[in-house]
Amino acid sequence: MSNDRLIGVEIDDETLGASGPDAEHERRVAIFDLLESNSFKLLDKDQGPYLLVLSKIERRLVFAVRDEKGNEVHTFILSLGPFRGVIRDYFMICDSYYDAIRTQTPHQIEAIDMARRGIHNEGSELLAERLEGKVHVDFQTARRLFTLICALHAGQTRSAG
Template identity: 75%
Template sequence: MGEHRLVSVEIDDETLAASGPDAEHERRVAIFDLIEENSFEVLEKDVGPYVLHLSMQERKLVFDIRTEAGEAVHIFLLSMSPFRGVIRDYFMICESYYEAIRNSTPHQIEAIDMARRGIHNEGSELVAERLEGKVTVDFDTSRRLFTLICALHAGQVRAAR
């Protein structure tokens, strides 16, 4: 593995608390998948590999990127507003997919799964677009980051209920 990658992701429990064991499990899986394989390069900074600290500040996701030794590399805020619609759509299609698994034909399940993957791709493209000028990621990494953002958002939605 090269230097342009994440080796750890840490979540601020005060601002992004998981709402329960299911939400915590979703986060752990999303983080594991992201760390397992990623391409993450902070522009104009050649000091990787990186540790990503995530927190929430005024409805914005804070990306606090550090070196493995804990030295600050770059901090920026990612507004969650542009993600609201695609996250809502993704959650709705996921619910339809899980319902289809229980009650539908394989053909119907496949059609819903294709739609689910399409919305996930849309979210992944949005992640890459919103990171542009700050961090360079490949498509698979942006997909994994979108999955993590959804897992973080799901915990916040459940906590608000």
């Protein structure tokens, strides 16, 4: 098994956004799926497998990468600015999707779900681009990490919207 992978993911409880049961479920599934299969290669280090602690400080996303013993390997700080629009759009379409599940036809739900996945893919691609030159992640890993970034951002975006 490759060492270029994550073996643990934590989200800082202090910065975890408030969310409902649907978002909590998505977060738990994303972490489970991420740990089952991922590709996470630090370009200038070879100390994996890694533990990842995600947090948010002001308007910045913090990726604290540690080795399997918990020793700090590297910390990446990314501005959340470039993610704001796609995260806002993602939350709006998620709200529509969850409402549709309760009231709409399967065809309407499928159409909204396709749009939701499209916006999620856009956020995942943006994350992979922002990590370029620091960390190489495959698309599925970027998707699951984007879900977790949304969990960190949930309280701020939903209360502002």
